[in-house]
Every structure is written in C-alpha cells, then in structure tokens.
Amino acid sequence: MAGKIENITIIGSGNVAWHLSRALYNEGFQIVEFVGRDTEKTSAYAARVFAMPVLGLENMSKESDLYIIAISDDALPEIVAKMPEVEGIVVHTSGSAPLNILSRFNHYGVFYPLQTFSEGRTVEFEEIPVLIEANTPAAEDAIMDVARELTLKTYRISTEEREKLHVAAVFVCNFVNHMFTIGHQICASHQLPFDILHPLMLETVRKATSASPASVQTGPAIRNDQKTIAKHLSQLEDDQKEIYQLLTRHIQQTHR
Amino acid sequence: MAGKIENITIIGSGNVAWHLSRALYNEGFQIVEFVGRDTEKTSAYAARVFAMPVLGLENMSKESDLYIIAISDDALPEIVAKMPEVEGIVVHTSGSAPLNILSRFNHYGVFYPLQTFSEGRTVEFEEIPVLIEANTPAAEDAIMDVARELTLKTYRISTEEREKLHVAAVFVCNFVNHMFTIGHQICASHQLPFDILHPLMLETVRKATSASPASVQTGPAIRNDQKTIAKHLSQLEDDQKEIYQLLTRHIQQTHR
Numbered sequence: 001m002a003g004k005i006e007n008i009t010i011i012g013s014g015n016v017a018w019h020l021s022r023a024l025y026n027e028g029f030q031i032v033e034f035v036g037r038d039t040e041k042t043s044a045y046a047a048r049v050f051a052m053p054v055l056g057l058e059n060m061s062k063e064s065d066l067y068i069i070a071i072s073d074d075a076l077p078e079i080v081a082k083m084p085e086v087e088g089i090v091v092h093t094s095g096s097a098p099l100n101i102l103s104r105f106n107h108y109g110v111f112y113p114l115q116t117f118s119e120g121r122t123v124e125f126e127e128i129p130v131l132i133e134a135n136t137p138a139a140e141d142a143i144m145d146v147a148r149e150l151t152l153k154t155y156r157i158s159t160e161e162r163e164k165l166h167v168a169a170v171f172v173c174n175f176v177n178h179m180f181t182i183g184h185q186i187c188a189s190h191q192l193p194f195d196i197l198h199p200l201m202l203e204t205v206r207k208a209t210s211a212s213p214a215s216v217q218t219g220p221a222i223r224n225d226q227k228t229i230a231k232h233l234s235q236l237e238d239d240q241k242e243i244y245q246l247l248t249r250h251i252q253q254t255h256r
Numbered sequence: 257m258a259g260k261i262e263n264i265t266i267i268g269s270g271n272v273a274w275h276l277s278r279a280l281y282n283e284g285f286q287i288v289e290f291v292g293r294d295t296e297k298t299s300a301y302a303a304r305v306f307a308m309p310v311l312g313l314e315n316m317s318k319e320s321d322l323y324i325i326a327i328s329d330d331a332l333p334e335i336v337a338k339m340p341e342v343e344g345i346v347v348h349t350s351g352s353a354p355l356n357i358l359s360r361f362n363h364y365g366v367f368y369p370l371q372t373f374s375e376g377r378t379v380e381f382e383e384i385p386v387l388i389e390a391n392t393p394a395a396e397d398a399i400m401d402v403a404r405e406l407t408l409k410t411y412r413i414s415t416e417e418r419e420k421l422h423v424a425a426v427f428v429c430n431f432v433n434h435m436f437t438i439g440h441q442i443c444a445s446h447q448l449p450f451d452i453l454h455p456l457m458l459e460t461v462r463k464a465t466s467a468s469p470a471s472v473q474t475g476p477a478i479r480n481d482q483k484t485i486a487k488h489l490s491q492l493e494d495d496q497k498e499i500y501q502l503l504t505r506h507i508q509q510t511h512r
Contacts (some may be wrong), residue, residue, distance in 0.1 A: 035380070059364060072479070072481075073481065073483065073484060074481065074483065078479065094485060096484050096488075114452060114453070114455070115455060115456055115459060116454055116456060116459055116460060116463065116472075116474050118463060118472055118474070121463065123459060127455045128455055129452045129455060131452075153452075153455070155452060155463075157448075161446060161448055163454060163487070163491065164442055164446045164448060164491065165443070165448060165453070166447075166488075167442055167488045167491050167492065168438075168439040168440075168442040168443055168453060169439070169453060169456055169474065170475055170477075170488060170500070171436075171438045171439040171442070171500075172435055172436055172439035172453050172456060172457050172460070173433045173456050173457070173460045173474070173475065174473070174474060174475030174476075174477060174478075174507070175435045175499075175503050176432045176435045176436070176457070176460050176461075176501075177460055177463070177464055177469050177472065177473055178469075178472070178473065178477075178503055178506065178507050178510070179427045179428055179432045179435065179470035180427075180428055180432070180464040181430045181469040181470045181473065181510060182424075182427045183424040183425070183427040183428035183469075184424075184469050184470065186420055186423055186424040186466060187420070187421070187424055188426070190417060190420045192413075192417055192420060192421060192424075194468075195465075196370060196385045196387075196409075196411060196421060197370070197421070197425060197428050198465045199370070199371060199383045199384055199385060199409070200370055200371055200372060200425055200428060200429050201428050201429070201432070201461050201464065201465055202461055202465065203371060203372055203379060204372060204428070204429045204432050204433055204461070205432075205436075205457050205458055205460070206463040207374060207377065207433070207457065208433055208436040208457065209451075209454045209457055211381065212440060212450075213433050213434075213437040213439075213440050214437045214440065215435035216372075216374055216433065217430070217433055217434065217437065218372050218374070218429070218430060218432075218433070219364060219426055219429065219430030220426065221426075221430060221434075222430075223328070225328075225329065227329065227330065228329060230351050231419070232352075232422075232423045232426060234422050235420065236423065239506055239509065242313065242502065243431075243503070243506060244426070244427075244500060245429075246498065246499060246502055247431045247434055247499070250434065250495055250499060251430070251434050253495065254434070254437060
C-alpha cells in the first residue's frame with residue numbers, strides 16, 4: 001500500500017458496484033476493472049466507466065491501490081477466501097459485515113454508503129453519507145480521502161456502531177417502504193390513485209428530518225381516538241389489521 | 257346559499273383551522289370570524305387574518321357564505337347539534353367523518369385537505385390535495401371553486417373513498433413517522449447522530465413516489481437474508497423486535 005489511491009478494482013455487479021463505480025469515475029479515479037460472475041452485467045458496467053471486465057477472481061489485477069468488494073453479505077466470506085494476495089487496500093461496502101471479515105489482508109477497511117440504490121435510478125452521491133472504518137490509521141486516511149472526493153458527509157464509524165445504524169436503516173427505509181406498499185394496496189383495491197397520498201408522504205419525511213420524529217407524531221393512535229381506530233380496523237384485511245394494531249399499541253406506549 | 261363564496265366562518269382553533277384560514281385569507285377570501293372555545297388561541301388566530309374572535313356558537317354570524325368546521329372528529333356531533341340554523345354551506349374537514357353527519361343543514365359538504373399539519377410549520381397549500389364532497393351539485397361546485405383557489409389538486413371523492421384514503425394515510429404518514437421514531441431511538445441509545453439517516457429517508461420517499469413502492473422494496477426481508485435478520489433481532493429491544501418480526505414476515509408474504 002502506497003499513499004494516494006488512484007487505481008481501483010470493483011468486485012461485484014450489483015447496484016452498489018454500479019453506482020459507486022460511476023461516482024468514482026466521475027471524480028477522476030481510474031476504475032481498472034470490474035470483477036464479476038455475470039458476464040453480461042460485468043461487461044456492461046465495465047464499458048460504461050472504461051474499465052476491463054474480468055471474469056473470475058484468479059484473473060484480477062494485483063496492482064490496484066483499492067479493491068472494493070460490493071457484493072451481498074452472504075457471498076462475502078467465500079469471495080474474501082478466494083481472492084488472491086494483494087497489497088492494495090481491500091474494503092467491503094456492507095452495512096452489517098464486520099471489519100475483521102477482511103483480516104486475511106494486510107490493509108483493509110469498510111466503505112459503506114448509507115443509501116438505498118436501485119437500478120436505473122440516479123442518486124446524487126454528494127448527499128450520501130459514507131461510513132469509514134479501517135485496520136490502520138494509514139488505511140483509514142487513504143479511504144477517507146476517497147470518500148471525501150464523493151461526498152461531504154463522511155463518518156468514522158466502528159463496526160458496532162455501523163451495525164446499529166444498519167438496523168435503524170431497516171426501520172426508516174425498508175419498513176417505511178412497506179408502509180407505503182400497504183397504502184398503495186389499499187388505494188389500488190378501491191381504484192383510488194395512489195398519488196393523492198404523495199404530498200402527505202413527502203411532508204411526513206420533511207417533518208421527520210427537520211425535527212425529532214417523536215415530536216411530530218400525529219394520527220388516531222397518539223390521540224387515542226378509539227372511534228377512528230375501530231373504524232379503520234373494520235376496513236382492513238386480517239394481516240393489515242395485525243400491523244395496524246401492533247403499531248397503534250406501540251405508538252401509544254412510546255408516547256405515554 | 258347564493259353563488260360565489262366570499263365570506264367564511266371558521267369553527268375550531270387547531271392546526272387545520274389555522275393553516276386553512278391562512279391559505280384562504282392569502283387567496284383573498286374574507287375570514288369573517290373564528291369561533292372557538294379557547295379564548296387565547298381563537299383571538300390569536302383571528303387577529304392574524306383580520307377576523308373577529310367569537311366565543312360560543314350562539315354568537316356566530318348567520319350571514320357567511322361558508323362555515324368550515326375544523327375540529328376533532330369526536331367533538332363533531334356535539335358542535336353540529338349546537339350550531340344555529342344557517343343558509344351558507346357548512347363543511348367539515350375530516351378524513352373519516354361521513355358527509356351526512358351534517359345533514360341537518362340545507363347545504364353541506366366535506367372539504368378535506370389530505371395533509372399532516374403541525375403548529376409553526378408552513379406548508380405550501382398549492383401542493384395539498386383537497387377532497388370534496390357535497391349534498392348537491394351546486395354546493396359541490398361552490399366549494400370546489402374555493403378549493404381550486406388554494407390548490408391544483410382537487411378531487412371529488414365519496415365518503416366511502418375518503419374513508420379508505422384516511423386508513424391508507426395512517427400507514428403512509430402516522431406509521432411511517434413511527435418507523436422514523438424507532439430509527440431515532442436506536443440512534444439515540446447508541447449516541448449516533450440521527451441525521452446520518454436523513455438522506456436515506458428522503459430517497460426512500462422519493463423512490464416510492466416515483467414508482468410503485470412494492471417495486472422498489474429492498475432490505476433483508478425481501479432478500480430473505482436470514483443471517484442479517486437474526487443479527488438485527490439480537491440487537492433490538494423486545495417491543496422493537498416484535499415489530500421487526502411482523503413486518504419482515506409481511507414483506508415476505510407480500511412479495512412471494
């Protein structure tokens with residue numbers, strides 16, 4: 001490992017691999033190669049950032065300054081075990097895998113962009129928090145320099161702290177989206193346009209990001225409006241009802 | 257009831273009464289009076305739109321073109337019963353009260369702004385959907401004209417449809433905000449700044465309002481990533497765990 005990072009190898013062909021490589025390329029880093037199993041995707045992603053597509057870990061370059069492993073947590077142990085020895089810094093991009101899963105390397109770290117990425121959707125990387133951890137101060141400084149090229153929001157976060165943020169992210173992203181899905185289902189089953197609810201959804205998140213969410217809670221649960229709660233329950237399907245009851249109870253407990 | 261609405265009486269001194277009166281005033285309607293029980297609030301709200309504060313329903317004007325009852329659903333039957341006879345159109349602003357709760361009047365309707373209002377927070381009324389219903393086409397046209405002065409998003413919606421939207425709103429607003437609250441609690445209990453999650457929260461709602469929410473679901477539940485789910489559960493308190501398990505199961509059922 002030597003000083004400033006210039007050449008980067010990307011391992012993976014999912015959404016994080018794609019969005020991250022594009023952002024790095026735009027900031028002037030050289031994406032040397034894309035290493036993947038999916039020939040088509042690997043070639044397509046590589047072509048778009050003028051990198052080489054490489055199939056098979058045994059064929060990857062040993063000369064890159066940084067190796068970014070952007071694959072699912074489940075596949076991480078196997079890929080790490082199969083990688084060749086390298087002198088560059090090896091990082092993973094996972095919210096929940098520990099730092100030391102990479103301990104077979106000399107220089108390693110975590111480079112976790114805390115955002116939800118989807119295919120075909122452009123996100124402004126400069127708004128995305130990047131959470132950094134590494135096995136040595138030198139490695140941490142080197143990957144922090146990379147992160148700072150992409151975003152103003154960089155954080156030094158331990159494995160334990162990252163795990164907590166990852167759980168919190170499930171609530172504020174995955175579960176929130178599922179609440180939107182149920183709202184959408186209710187509208188669809190009564191031929192009502194879901195976009196009537198869009199302004200409410202947008203204002204809800206604006207409020208919760210400009211004050212403490214608990215302080216802006218509204219609705220029948222916090223008002224303990226039993227009449228409305230009963231009316232709502234009578235209109236829901238069984239599984240929606242179960243969610244409505246549990247969350248109503250928990251809102252009331254939280255605000256007691 | 258005669259033609260175009262110019263003079264308006266507001267009954268109530270909550271957030272909807274305040275936001276709505278301000279928006280109407282800004283569009284050139286004359287807010288004649290604010291009728292409330294809370295002397296201080298009624299006077300304060302009235303003063304800000306150059307209206308008269310009126311304490312007691314028996315003292316309200318009988319000459320207004322429109323009476324907007326913006327109070328809690330629970331208080332609605334009592335207020336309706338106590339109001340004097342009036343010739344103007346009487347509307348309520350409730351998402352779940354039926355139209356015919358106002359049937360003792362000659363001209364009546366519903367004027368429901370589908371948004372979450374908080375004290376001290378300005379919302380752009382032109383972005384807010386207003387759901388309209390009335391007992392006659394003439395009354396409906398008259399209140400629709402008022403709604404169109406405030407917003408581009410007006411809808412003619414029946415009581416039954418409005419009830420469904422109100423239930424859906426609980427999911428996409430109140431329950432979503434509670435998910436944010438739990439995320440905030442997890443951060444707070446580990447001294448992590450909640451604003452690390454803000455970009456994720458904003459992107460989550462942007463995605464769900466630009467595609468069908470089900471189509472952009474991400475996270476361990478939909479991937480059936482049992483390892484991450486188990487790890488998350490081990491980090492949660494009992495009541496958070498119950499919510500995590502139920503929503504994980506429901507996400508998996510929904511996407512099977």
